[in-house]
Amino acid sequence: MTETLTGPVNGHAVPNLLKPRLAGVADETPVAESPAAVEAVDLPGNPLADWLTVPDAPVLPAWARSRAAILANVAALGRLTWWHSRYHGVRTPKYLVKTVLLAARGFYRATVGIWPTLSAQDHSAAVKALRAQVKAKPEDVDLAVRLQIAHLERTKTRRWRFGAAAVGVTAAAVGVALADPLLQTGIAGAVTVPLAYLGRGKEATFLDQGAPPLRVDMSAQQLNDALRAAGLLKSGRAGEDEKDWPRVSCSMGPVRDGRGWAVIFDLPRGGGKTASDVLAKREVIAQELGVDEIQVIMSRVRAAQGGNAGRVSMWVADDDPYLGTPNPSPLEKADTFSVWDPIPFGQDARGNRITVPIMWQSMFFGGLPRRGKTFTQRLMTAAGLLDAWVRHYVADGKGGADWMPMRAVAHRLVMGAEDDAIEALKAMLQELLTEMERRFALLRELPASICPEGKLTPEIMRRYNLPVIFVTIDELQEYFTAMEKDDREEVINNLCRVARRGPAAGFISNFASQRPDAESVPPKLREIITIRYSTQVVDKTSSDMVLGKGKAAQGADASVLSEEHKGVGVLVTGPASYVTVRADLMDGPTFAQLCQRGRQLRIDAGQLTGDAAGDVTAAADAQGIRVPAVVSDVLEVMRHSPRMYTTDLLNGLVNIDEDTYGDWNAEQLAKELEQAGVKRTSKQVKIGGTNAAGYQRRDIEAAVPAEILLG
Numbered sequence: 001m002t003e004t005l006t007g008p009v010n011g012h013a014v015p016n017l018l019k020p021r022l023a024g025v026a027d028e029t030p031v032a033e034s035p036a037a038v039e040a041v042d043l044p045g046n047p048l049a050d051w052l053t054v055p056d057a058p059v060l061p062a063w064a065r066s067r068a069a070i071l072a073n074v075a076a077l078g079r080l081t082w083w084h085s086r087y088h089g090v091r092t093p094k095y096l097v098k099t100v101l102l103a104a105r106g107f108y109r110a111t112v113g114i115w116p117t118l119s120a121q122d123h124s125a126a127v128k129a130l131r132a133q134v135k136a137k138p139e140d141v142d143l144a145v146r147l148q149i150a151h152l153e154r155t156k157t158r159r160w161r162f163g164a165a166a167v168g169v170t171a172a173a174v175g176v177a178l179a180d181p182l183l184q185t186g187i188a189g190a191v192t193v194p195l196a197y198l199g200r201g202k203e204a205t206f207l208d209q210g211a212p213p214l215r216v217d218m219s220a221q222q223l224n225d226a227l228r229a230a231g232l233l234k235s236g237r238a239g240e241d242e243k244d245w246p247r248v249s250c251s252m253g254p255v256r257d258g259r260g261w262a263v264i265f266d267l268p269r270g271g272g273k274t275a276s277d278v279l280a281k282r283e284v285i286a287q288e289l290g291v292d293e294i295q296v297i298m299s300r301v302r303a304a305q306g307g308n309a310g311r312v313s314m315w316v317a318d319d320d321p322y323l324g325t326p327n328p329s330p331l332e333k334a335d336t337f338s339v340w341d342p343i344p345f346g347q348d349a350r351g352n353r354i355t356v357p358i359m360w361q362s363m364f365f366g367g368l369p370r371r372g373k374t375f376t377q378r379l380m381t382a383a384g385l386l387d388a389w390v391r392h393y394v395a396d397g398k399g400g401a402d403w404m405p406m407r408a409v410a411h412r413l414v415m416g417a418e419d420d421a422i423e424a425l426k427a428m429l430q431e432l433l434t435e436m437e438r439r440f441a442l443l444r445e446l447p448a449s450i451c452p453e454g455k456l457t458p459e460i461m462r463r464y465n466l467p468v469i470f471v472t473i474d475e476l477q478e479y480f481t482a483m484e485k486d487d488r489e490e491v492i493n494n495l496c497r498v499a500r501r502g503p504a505a506g507f508i509s510n511f512a513s514q515r516p517d518a519e520s521v522p523p524k525l526r527e528i529i530t531i532r533y534s535t536q537v538v539d540k541t542s543s544d545m546v547l548g549k550g551k552a553a554q555g556a557d558a559s560v561l562s563e564e565h566k567g568v569g570v571l572v573t574g575p576a577s578y579v580t581v582r583a584d585l586m587d588g589p590t591f592a593q594l595c596q597r598g599r600q601l602r603i604d605a606g607q608l609t610g611d612a613a614g615d616v617t618a619a620a621d622a623q624g625i626r627v628p629a630v631v632s633d634v635l636e637v638m639r640h641s642p643r644m645y646t647t648d649l650l651n652g653l654v655n656i657d658e659d660t661y662g663d664w665n666a667e668q669l670a671k672e673l674e675q676a677g678v679k680r681t682s683k684q685v686k687i688g689g690t691n692a693a694g695y696q697r698r699d700i701e702a703a704v705p706a707e708i709l710l711g
């Protein structure tokens with residue numbers, strides 16, 4: 001099953017999902033300086049709200065709705081039977097001993113109960129008493145008659161007793177002597193079992209009560225117990241039968257669904273608890289069910305899917321559903337892609353495909369280092385590479401290898417957060433704002449027949465050459481920490497303008513930051529972002545820093561992820577719309593190949609512009625001409641600087657490729673460049689009035705093969 005926002009989801013049409021979030025191009029409201037009352041992701045009009053859906057009310061029983069469901073549930077029944085056979089099988093000796101002991105008790109009880117009859121105790125006592133009375137009153141005829149009758153009764157009872165004993169002993173002796181072992185076992189069973197039944201007390205349950213682990217069986221009782229322990233269901237009054245306590249009513253399940261149990265339930269009325277309360281208690285519920293919270297996936301079932309404020313869809317996975325071999329991105333094999341379609345992103349816990357529509361949206365990626373933030377952010381860029389009608393503006397605060405291949409395509413590429421790179425970033429933002437205003441002016445002039453909603457359309461894009469613009473900034477924190485306060489404010493405000501007003505003009509912001517604190521993720525920037533994604537963070541506060549205030553309490557909590565969850569994150573798209581996604585994996589070399597493919601697509605479509613059009617190294621790559629690696633890397637480090645000190649150049653090279661340049665010094669650099677054909681016009685460079693050893697960019701450029709420059 002594929003869940004997108006553009007088509008029917010589980011049989012429900014999803015209306016107006018791509019309606020623009022922004023009212024129109026004439027919106028000139030200045031960027032809010034104070035925190036917004038409601039964050040963009042939580043706005044009632046957010047088209048991505050209620051994105052995730054669950055199966056609707058069942059007509060067929062849930063286990064019989066598909067071949068897979070039938071197979072899964074039959075297999076589950078088989079597993080449960082097998083589990084019980086093994087559980088009771090190993091306890092058979094214990095059950096035998098218990099049976100014998102209970103039979104002994106039963107025998108004792110039976111004999112104690114019937115002894116007075118068998119021994120005719122009552123009759124003996126009566127005879128004794130009457131005999132004494134007759135002795136005292138020998139003239140009393142009535143007494144004499146009663147004595148006679150009692151005597152007869154006693155004799156009759158004794159005869160019965162001895163007769164019964166003789167028959168029993170003879171029958172047993174004959175049975176033992178004649179019967180084969182099977183019959184003997186049968187006789188022993190026939191005698192022992194009723195005796196054991198007689199001997200069982202109130203406390204004695206014959207078979208042990210084994211609770212199969214959750215992966216073998218999940219019952220509504222377990223669910224009720226867990227919810228009650230979490231304080232979501234009330235307990236009954238003292239003495240009230242537990243069956244009469246408030247319980248959830250399951251409109252589906254628990255049934256097997258993939259590698260877990262699915263259940264949809266309604267909370268009882270009168271308890272004062274809502275589906276949101278259940279979502280907030282994920283950890284406690286998981287603990288009560290005996291699983292990790294990562295295995296408990298819950299969502300509300302909203303009215304559009306036949307739900308209500310008390311209906312919850314829950315899926316409890318057998319094990320951690322986010323581990324295992326990563327899924328390759330389908331983009332790897334695609335020749336082209338249109339960013340007007342939802343972008344393939346990953347899979348949820350049940351293996352449903354998650355695709356994310358990005359038109360009219362803005363995105364923010366956060367999380368601890370080395371958890372797959374950049375890889376996931378690049379999936380969006382990769383889709384944009386395969387669409388020649390996407391113009392990329394990219395800045396990477398770390399300036400490492402992650403974004404380097406974008407030089408083949410990017411209209412602007414800013415690498416690093418040194419002073420020159422910060423200036424380049426500021427210039428890039430100015431360029432974007434100017435382009436944004438130009439577009440709004442143009443869109444305003446267009447007749448309603450061409451531009452009915454005041455925003456970019458695929459037709460306007462082609463007719464007026466207004467490609468979709470991807471503004472991708474990774475490691476934002478590097479810029480914010482490197483900047484002076486005034487610069488920082490200016491950059492944040494400009495980013496806010498682009499993210500807030502840009503979508504209608506085809507600007508898609510895609511920002512990422514590593515450190516979830518207010519300085520690295522300015523709340524006023526985050527507040528206007530409509531799609532947020534967080535890989536693992538240390539606690540709920542950090543998770544909220546990325547995903548939005550109060551999200552962790554609602555269940556969207558990236559701190560439940562662990563270190564093993566590389567490429568896994570929580571994606572929030574609406575007030576109650578979130579999903580933990582295992583993002584598709586696209587490694588560096590594949591991304592670099594896509595960049596080359598993207599370059600060719602742009603050349604063919606006449607859309608190769610900006611830095612990429614003039615990038616000599618990228619041009620050489622594309623023409624198959626080898627520029628010495630050291631020349632290409634030095635040009636990369638110096639991309640924003642006409643001259644650079646040797647020490648800074650060496651640091652930049654290490655940043656790009658530590659393995660190669662980690663132990664280079666000034667002498668080796670000079671030697672390698674000389675061998676690559678670089679002729680230095682001067683060994684000293686003057687920067688900001690200070691002279692020191694360094695390089696001029698034009699000297700390096702002069703070593704690039706001439707045919708590239710001509711081509």
Ligand SMILES: Nc1ncnc2c1ncn2[C@@H]1O[C@H](COP(=O)(O)OP(=O)(O)OP(=O)(O)O)[C@@H](O)[C@H]1O
Nearest residue numbers: 326369370371372373374375514566567583584585
């Ligand atoms: N979707 C994925 N599936 C599996 N593994 C992944 C996935 N994405 C990334 N990884 C693994 O996680 C590692 C770290 O990824 P990435 O460089 O994107 O981390 P990051 O969070 O951006 O770190 P930093 O903030 O330090 O740049 C990658 O080298 C890769 O091995």
